[in-house]
Amino acid sequence: MSPISPSDLSALHQLLIACGDYASQQSQQSFQVFEKGVDDYVTTVDQLLDQKLLVGMQALFPTDGIITEENRATAEQFRQSDSQAGPGSDRPLWFVDPIDGTDDFIQGGDHYAVMVGRVVGGLPQAGWIYAPVRQHLVWGGPGWGLFEQTNGGHSTPLIPKQPAFDPDRAWAVVIGDKDERRFGPAIAQRFPKVEFLSLGSFGLKVLAVITGQAGIYIYLNGRVKLWDTTGPLALAQAAGLVCCDLAGRPIRFTEPHVAPQTLIHQQPIVVGWPSYVEALLSPLSEIAAAIGLPGEGG
Structure with a gap:
């Protein structure tokens, strides 16, 4: 069952599609790029869409908390919500990423998306990913289901596809470029049949596992934040x-598993089909421990 009304759902879809299509149009134009931190960039397109999404979602959900990537003042709502123990602790929080996969967007690639995730009581309840280059919108959540729409057509159920796991045949793992450089050689040595799949957006990486392009996604880089994860993990x-x-511990969305100032996850993240996780979690943990995770002396 949808956690929001049909009219709000329709309006949210229109907002996400409008923002994504604007990003797609602007990718062919000139825009400014700023460095927020080491290997962390933002464009004037991110900033404009961040404001548009914040205003639009505040109008749709005036009593909820709306937290966006480029408006750091909105993160205070996470700290307030996380500190509440009494009434109001289940106030919905929305985490908004105006362009997930900014590096890919800057480089003129296809693998970026507009993403929104809804968290209630510290658990992801629903997520939306709109990939404008493909005009592909995916949404849903636990107890609700998965749905997709392409080119503005009718919505249809999205059917997850579980790839068979056979370590003696070629199989794919989704991994980011930085993690592949750091951990890829050791993974390939342990599993000679492995193939690495990398896409710019965290959300599109998760969708690659949902749709069977790979059986598992590992994120060990130690920099992913709540607006990157809440929507995709609700879909997963x-x-x-x-x-x-x-x-093997569940991913948490509250302190101390999330740093309150930065909203960075303190846990490495594994997203995969159960057969893949069962077979790979222990060896991946051994590899990560041997090399050292970022922030742990590595």
Whole structure:
């Protein structure tokens, strides 16, 4: 069952599609790029869409908390919500990423998306990913299901596809460029049949697992934030995927598992089909421990 009304759902879809299509149009134009931190960039397109999404979603959900990537003042709502123990602790929080995969967007690639995730009581309840280059919108959540729409057509159920796991035949793992450089050689040595799949957007990486392009996604880089994860992991859980850290513990969305100032996850993230997670979690944990995760002396 949808966690929001049909009219709000329709309006949210229109907002996400309008923002994504604007990003796609602007990708062919000149825009400014700023460095927020080491290997962390933002464009004037991110900033404009961030404001548009914030205003639009505040109008749709005036009593909820709306937290966007480029308006750091909105993160205070996370700290307020996380500190509440009494009434109001289940106030919905929305995490908004105006362009997930900014590096790919800057480079003129296709693998970026507009993303929104809804968290209630510290758990992801629903997510939306709009990939404008393909005009592909995916949404849903646990207890609701998965849906997709392409080129503005009718919505249809999205059917997850679980790839068979056979370590003696070629199989794919989704991994980011930085993690592949750091951990890829050791993974390939342990599993000679592995193939690495990399896409710019965290959300599109998760969708690659949901749709069977790969059986598992590992993120060990130690920099991913709540607006990157909440929507995709809500979709992953709706698909029946396991979302855990290298010790098999569920991914948490509250302190101390999320740094309150930066909203960075303190857990490494594994998203995969159960058969893949069961077979790979222990060896991946051993590899990560041997090399050292970022922030742990590595």
